[in-house]
Ligand code: UDP
Ligand code: UDP
């Protein structure tokens with residue numbers, strides 16, 4: 001029989017503060033985690049860093065807050081970087097991560113003033129070496145949310161063992177991770193091979209601090225990465241890591257209010273309804289990856305050559321607020337005509353999950369940002385992987401290894417290779433015609449749905465139990 005104290009704990013609502021960094025790929029899993037915690041009766045304080053880089057992030061946060069008025073938002077106003085640091089990268093998100101990291105000493109007073117006191121804080125992986133110095137003196141248990149695959153986490157956790165030997169990066173042909181296997185040089189995030197880059201510096205400092213945390217939350221499913229998760233949980237990959245909780249962070253209703261909105265959304269939905277089942281290719285490279293103009297035009301040609309109808313979300317700039325060029329200016333008048341006959345091209349934010357789950361959609365050409373992979377698994381849509389940056393090739397390997405999809409080919413990192421329309425069209429056809437692949441993607445969806453979401457999720461249950469104790 002359980003004690004009265006234990007019974008009381010079963011109903012206690014732990015208070016958790018969530019600290020995402022920046023980029024829709026980071027905000028989204030944090031908000032999904034928040035929604036899952038709220039459904040399990042937790043109190044949530046969301047710390048939002050201002051100024052916010054993109055409109056998409058602002059929209060996600062607003063929609064979340066209006067769906068969950070019980071959440072406390074704490075706006076955190078970050079300091080601008082000094083000019084030398086601001087010149088250390090061209091990537092607006094890396095710079096924002098660095099600004100947040102350097103401003104975190106200002107967060108102490110916010111955290112200590114929260115009422116009731118915090119039972120835990122969850123920090124974005126990109127910020128952890130700085131957040132730990134704030135939560136330690138306040139004695140607030142701190143958990144990491146890792147926003148990429150477990151396979152990428154195996155690299156992050158093994159990295160601190162290895163980073164000395166990475167200093168002469170020209171000599172590296174692969175990284176052999178115990179329990180996981182070799183990550184070939186061609187799959188290592190390119191900036192990790194530039195040890196003085198801002199990304200590599202942050203990555204090392206964060207990896208070195210993982211062992212100081214109370215737990216690590218990874219947004220993944222056993223159905224995608226069971227072997228990797230086992231190797232991580234048994235300590236085969238790296239010793240001394242805190243407990244690991246895999247929690248599948250799945251789409252929630254608050255995301256559905258976004259998208260094209262109004263007439264645009266209606267037009268897409270009507271068009272999709274009119275297509276044959278499983279005949280449409282959905283193409284998106286996420287929230288922050290812009291292709292070159294030349295590559296955009298080859299992709300347009302590939303889509304037309306594939307012979308399948310398509311919805312193509314095109315990005316011409318990494319930050320949405322700077323993406324002012326009209327579609328025709330990017331594609332050229334002639335290609336614009338051709339493309340319009342066969343499919344829909346948009347430059348605005350679309351509700352990706354809403355599109356992917358439509359019965360007409362039969363395949364996804366994806367850069368393999370991790371949230372996109374999670375969403376493809378959740379809806380059971382096959383993926384043609386076209387990784388372009390950072391962790392995306394490692395994620396693409398997870399896609400291929402699980403049978404959810406396959407890699408396009410030796411297509412290089414962004415800007416290294418101009419992939420021709422002919423080849424793109426051929427690979428799309430291959431994806432759309434592969435019955436076995438479609439069945440496997442459907443199996444993954446069915447298996448995932450048996451265990452993920454709400455109370456069925458063991459990782460989430462264990463985590464909340466720990467916070468209630
Ligand atoms: N980038 C991107 N998607 C990603 C990661 C990076 O489009 O997922 C872009 C980013 O906006 C920037 C460039 O890639 O323009 C960063 O690459 P670079 O090698 O120039 O690194 P940096 O010197 O900026 O750190
Ligand atoms: N990452 C990490 N430590 C860091 C920074 C990043 O482990 O200090 C991981 C994180 O999971 C991130 C992934 O590396 O999602 C890839 O980073 P990328 O440059 O592609 O940017 P993102 O796509 O996350 O914006």
Ligand code: UDP
Nearest residue numbers: 024025286287288349350352369370371372
């Ligand atoms: N997304 C969306 N509509 C868009 C572009 C992106 O809904 O027009 C969502 C997508 O569903 C995913 C997130 O934004 O949840 C992008 O994260 P991901 O990790 O796939 O890639 P990133 O943008 O970080 O490269």
